[in-house]
Amino acid sequence: MKRRFVRSIDSLTDVFTFLDERLAAQNAGPAAAYAVNLAVEELFTNMVKYSSGRRNEVTIGVEKNGDRLVVTLVDEDVEPFDMTGRAEVDTSGPLEERKVGGLGIHLVRQMVDEFHYRYENGNGIITITKKLEQ
Amino acid sequence: MLAILLKDDGEVTLSGRFDASQVDAADAVFDRLMTTTRVNFRDLDYISSAGLGVLLKTQKRLSGLGHNLILTHMNKLVRDVFRIARFDVVFRIEEGT
Numbered sequence: 001m002k003r004r005f006v007r008s009i010d011s012l013t014d015v016f017t018f019l020d021e022r023l024a025a026q027n028a029g030p031a032a033a034y035a036v037n038l039a040v041e042e043l044f045t046n047m048v049k050y051s052s053g054r055r056n057e058v059t060i061g062v063e064k065n066g067d068r069l070v071v072t073l074v075d076e077d078v079e080p081f082d083m084t085g086r087a088e089v090d091t092s093g094p095l096e097e098r099k100v101g102g103l104g105i106h107l108v109r110q111m112v113d114e115f116h117y118r119y120e121n122g123n124g125i126i127t128i129t130k131k132l133e134q
Numbered sequence: 135m136l137a138i139l140l141k142d143d144g145e146v147t148l149s150g151r152f153d154a155s156q157v158d159a160a161d162a163v164f165d166r167l168m169t170t171t172r173v174n175f176r177d178l179d180y181i182s183s184a185g186l187g188v189l190l191k192t193q194k195r196l197s198g199l200g201h202n203l204i205l206t207h208m209n210k211l212v213r214d215v216f217r218i219a220r221f222d223v224v225f226r227i228e229e230g231t
Binding site: 009010012013016030031034037038041042045091092094095096098100103104106107110111 | 135151153154155180182183184186187190191193194197211214215218219220221224
């Protein structure tokens with residue numbers, strides 16, 4: 001099941017509604033549902049921030065594959081930008097040195113089981129997987 | 135949707151979802167805090183890095199004034215996000231629900 005969303009922060013409510021429907025349909029537990037919501041929000045908002053140009057669309061798909069949810073975000077008509085390769089944020093410093101930049105991707109890396117990027121035909125495609133029973 | 139209530143006793147209560155669409159509304163409340171403030175998470179279901187950013191910015195500003203935020207009553211899933219972000223070492227988090 002896939003749906004297209006305008007690449008804008010204003011789409012977030014509709015994105016969450018779509019995810020809630022799909023996660024309920026797949027009987028995802030609360031921890032898996034939280035992780036997918038968070039990962040999609042972080043990735044979608046990064047796409048809004050970093051993909052300049054026209055307000056074109058992002059297609060989000062949620063499928064079940066065995067014991068895993070497979071979530072795909074297709075960012076249409078963008079330059080290549082591999083979020084999965086972003087340097088790890090330093091989470092060890094004191095308060096004054098802590099930053100929010102990079103924190104979202106850190107959370108995604110830690111909270112999902114797989115996190116991949118590929119670039120095809122002008123589209124940036126991110127795939128994440130999450131075990132359902134978690 | 136996020137609801138933020140600044141109570142008469144100075145405590146802030148959060149309920150709902152603290153996501154990237156709620157940053158401006160949250161800033162409007164947190165930017166007004168000038169002293170040590172308890173933030174009650176009991177009815178908060180969800181927070182992402184956008185919400186963490188509002189809290190971090192506020193904690194840094196208050197720290198410069200000799201004050202801080204005290205975060206209370208987090209549910210387990212929200213607490214996990216603080217742990218993974220290692221925000222549990224830069225905030226005082228009171229356990230218990």
